[in-house]
Amino acid sequence: xxxxxxxxxxxxxxxxxxxxxxxxxxxxxxxxxxxxxxxxxxxxxxxxxxxxxxxxxxxxxxxxxxxxxxxxxxxxxxxxxxxxxxxxxxxxxxxxxxxxxxxxxxxxxxxxxxxxxxxxxxxxxxxxxxxxxxxxxxxxxxxxxxxxxxxxxxxxxxxxxxxxxxxxxxxxxxxxxxxxxxxxxxxxxxxxxxxxxxxxxxxxxxxxxxxxxxxxxxxxxxxxxxxxxxxxxxxxxxxxxxxxxxxxxxxxxxxxxxxxxxxxxxxxxxxxxxxxxxxxxxxxxxxxxxxxxxxxxxxxxxxxxxxxxxxxxxxxxxxxxxxxxxxxxxxxxxxxxxxxxxxxxxxxxxxxxxxxxxxxxxxxxxxxxxxxxxxxxxxxxxxxxxxxxxxxxxxxxxxxxxxxxxxxxxxxxxxxxxxxxxxxxxxxxxxxxxxxxxxxxxx
Numbered sequence: 028x029x030x031x032x033x034x035x036x037x038x039x040x041x042x043x044x045x046x047x048x049x050x051x052x053x054x055x056x057x058x059x060x061x062x063x064x065x066x067x068x069x070x071x072x073x074x075x076x077x078x079x080x081x082x083x084x085x086x087x088x089x090x091x092x093x094x095x096x097x098x099x100x101x102x103x104x105x106x107x108x109x110x111x112x113x114x115x116x117x118x119x120x121x122x123x124x125x126x127x128x129x130x131x132x133x134x135x136x137x138x139x140x141x142x143x144x145x146x147x148x149x150x151x152x153x154x155x156x157x158x159x160x161x162x163x164x165x166x167x168x169x170x171x172x173x174x175x176x177x178x179x180x181x182x183x184x185x186x187x188x189x190x191x192x193x194x195x196x197x198x199x200x201x202x203x204x205x206x207x208x209x210x211x212x213x214x215x216x217x218x219x220x221x222x223x224x225x226x227x228x229x230x231x232x233x234x235x236x237x238x239x240x241x242x243x244x245x246x247x248x249x250x251x252x253x254x255x256x257x258x259x260x261x262x263x264x265x266x267x268x269x270x271x272x273x274x275x276x277x278x279x280x281x282x283x284x285x286x287x288x289x290x291x292x293x294x295x296x297x298x299x300x301x302x303x304x305x306x307x308x309x310x311x312x313x314x315x316x317x318x319x320x321x322x323x324x325x326x327x328x329x330x331x332x333x334x335x336x337x338x339x340x341x342x343x344x345x346x347x348x349x350x351x352x353x354x355x356x357x358x359x360x361x362x363x364x365x366x367x368x369x370x371x372x373x374x375x376x377x378x379x380x381x382x383x384x385x386x387x388x389x390x391x392x393x394x395x396x397x398x399x400x401x402x403x404x405x406x407x408x409x410x411x412x413x414x415x416x417x418x419x420x421x422x423x424x425x426x427x428x429x430x431x432x433x434x435x436x437x438x439x440x441x442x443x444x445x446x447x448x449x450x451x452x453x454x455x456x457x458x459x460x461x462x463x464x465x466x467x468x469x470x
Contacts, residue, residue: 109171
């Protein structure tokens with residue numbers, strides 16, 4: 028890898044060489060020299076030199092001004108044309124790249140690359156894919172080919188992940204130890220998860236952890252790594268996961284395992300959650316008083332269906348809620364509500380109130396008062412055109428008619444002997460609520 032001393036010399040030249048007056052390029056640094064300086068700074072950033080990031084911003088500003096001041100003669104040197112395209116793919120100004128390239132006479136390959144870069148920077152991925160289609164990065168000069176492979180691989184990640192992975196490998200091959208390789212490895216990890224390739228995922232993750240763990244973009248690697256371990260839990264070797272995290276510092280490793288434990292608890296992956304929680308315990312020394320409350324919570328959530336209620340309730344009571352985030356406090360409240368519901372005595376249904384018997388009817392009596400609420404169909408006038416079938420007042424009903432007219436006794440209410448069905452239904456509702464909370468909480 029290039030040495031820091033060389034970086035300082037080149038940077039000193041770039042920053043002290045200066046630019047001439049607007050519109051003139053005579054006496055200024057050549058564009059390709061300035062872009063090389065930019066690449067050196069970006070490589071230092073990838074290696075963990077965060078202090079170089081302000082320098083990167085300053086160089087991008089200077090290079091933009093230099094390209095705007097460049098004349099057609101500057102691009103007679105092919106290195107300056109390549110520098111323009113590399114600058115664009117290194118975070119440069121899309122407008123500068125587009126306007127400068129539009130005024131140049133380019134051969135078919137350079138024109139295709141320039142069109143692809145401009146479309147890519149302009150947010151037109153379909154056009155960029157079409158423009159890059161005939162371009163083989165391995166036939167280009169390595170400094171340009173590495174970037175083209177990276178961009179082309181990123182564009183094809185959704186439609187053709189197998190080809191995208193191949194292109195990302197080419198980017199790494201053409202530019203090892205650089206920001207290009209760092210970005211290619213990060214993208215490869217996500218693609219390996221999408222394609223279900225556990226071996227590729229583990230290899231790329233190990234390579235990233237060994238080379239770029241201090242990159243300012245390492246948080247994106249951590250996101251992909253946690254998601255990958257959870258998604259590939261059925262096929263990934265947990266010993267390899269442990270080997271990868273062993274390359275990290277203690278605090279970073281603990282955070283990774285906490286995140287895995289939480290995600291595993293959300294997805295109901297008991298074995299993976301237990302594995303990750305055990306790793307956190309190793310960092311905390313194993314004593315409950317010293318254990319991270321998040322680890323206690325996530326372990327409890329993943330064992331709600333297997334642990335005894337008393338043990339679960341005891342563990343939940345030990346958790347210091349003041350050290351939890353608001354979303355995790357909600358999870359703790361929901362889990363405790365479930366344990367209380369599982370230990371509460373079953374509710375006993377109250378017996379129904381006895382029905383008041385109706386007063387006996389007096390045959391032939393028209394003097395008993397009746398309200399509208401107690402009126403029956405016999406009290407209503409017959410429908411027009413139909414004779415009333417009401418029996419005569421002095422016609423006494425037969426025994427068979429009386430029995431048929433007597434209302435059937437009410438059926439006894441069905442009540443569970445011990446209220447178990449109500450408890451089961453209530454517990455299921457609370458577990459569903461926990462699942463909803465887990466799904467809505469930050470990962």
